[in-house]
Amino acid sequence: MDIKDIISMVFIGGGLFFFFTGVVGLLRFPDIYTRMHALGKCDTLGLLLNVVGLAIYNSSSLTSIKILFIAVFILLTSPVVTHIIAKITYDSGIKPWQKDNS
Amino acid sequence: MIDFFIFVGVLLCVLITFIFYRVFAGPTLFDRLISMGVIGTKTLVLLLLIGFIYKRPDMFVDISLVYTLLNFIGVLAITKYLRRYKTDGY
Numbered sequence: 001m002d003i004k005d006i007i008s009m010v011f012i013g014g015g016l017f018f019f020f021t022g023v024v025g026l027l028r029f030p031d032i033y034t035r036m037h038a039l040g041k042c043d044t045l046g047l048l049l050n051v052v053g054l055a056i057y058n059s060s061s062l063t064s065i066k067i068l069f070i071a072v073f074i075l076l077t078s079p080v081v082t083h084i085i086a087k088i089t090y091d092s093g094i095k096p097w098q099k100d101n102s
Numbered sequence: 103m104i105d106f107f108i109f110v111g112v113l114l115c116v117l118i119t120f121i122f123y124r125v126f127a128g129p130t131l132f133d134r135l136i137s138m139g140v141i142g143t144k145t146l147v148l149l150l151l152i153g154f155i156y157k158r159p160d161m162f163v164d165i166s167l168v169y170t171l172l173n174f175i176g177v178l179a180i181t182k183y184l185r186r187y188k189t190d191g192y
Contacts, residue, residue: 005103012110019144023120026140032132035124039136043143050147054154057103063160067150070163070170074143077174081139084181089132092189 004059011053018046031097032089040082047074104155111151118144130189135180142173 025038048071055067121144124137146166153162 001103009103009106012106015147016110016113019114019117019147022140023117026124026137027120032130032136035133036136039140043140047143047147051150054150054159057154058159063163066163066167070146070167073167073170073174077170078143081174081177084178085132085135085139088181088184088187089130091185092132092187094130094132094189 004056008053008057011049011056015046015049015051015053018042018049022046032094033086033096036082036086036089040079044074044078047071047078107151107155111148111155114144114148114151131184131187135177139173139177142169142176146170146173 019042022039022042025042026035029035029038051067051071051074055064055071058064058067118141121137121141125134125141128134128137146169149162149166149169150159153159153166156162
């Protein structure tokens, strides 16, 4: 249990925490836009922390570079996906949730 | 350290079962689309963890790389198809 393991455990724990908050946001929020709002961020950050933690655990080899490439790719594509789904949802006529209407 | 990975993998599986509730109960089609995207990223992390549990990460890293690309392209394809999808407001 050297220092490398402890650091990767901290990263993976952080990633797991953000996965939990993302799922709570997915289940609890009243409207699709709020769920999308919660998931776009929590999912990306949770995945990023997990992936960096695993890259740290697998120290200094080609596979850790590939793992970090996954992190960079997710950083680029996840906001694009959330934006596209939000645009399609709004174009299809779904109104954002207000406090008065159920 | 491997036990920690197994523990995190089991937790991820529990999370995925929670997300399946939103897949089935989601009022709109796009709820289901989002939760499938989320399940995609969770399985990506699960795949990497399995690679490290089996102590053969280089094979599983390639698989998860391809899975990331497919996940992204799949959502693009679905949303391109759904551009003409009209609902009645809710």
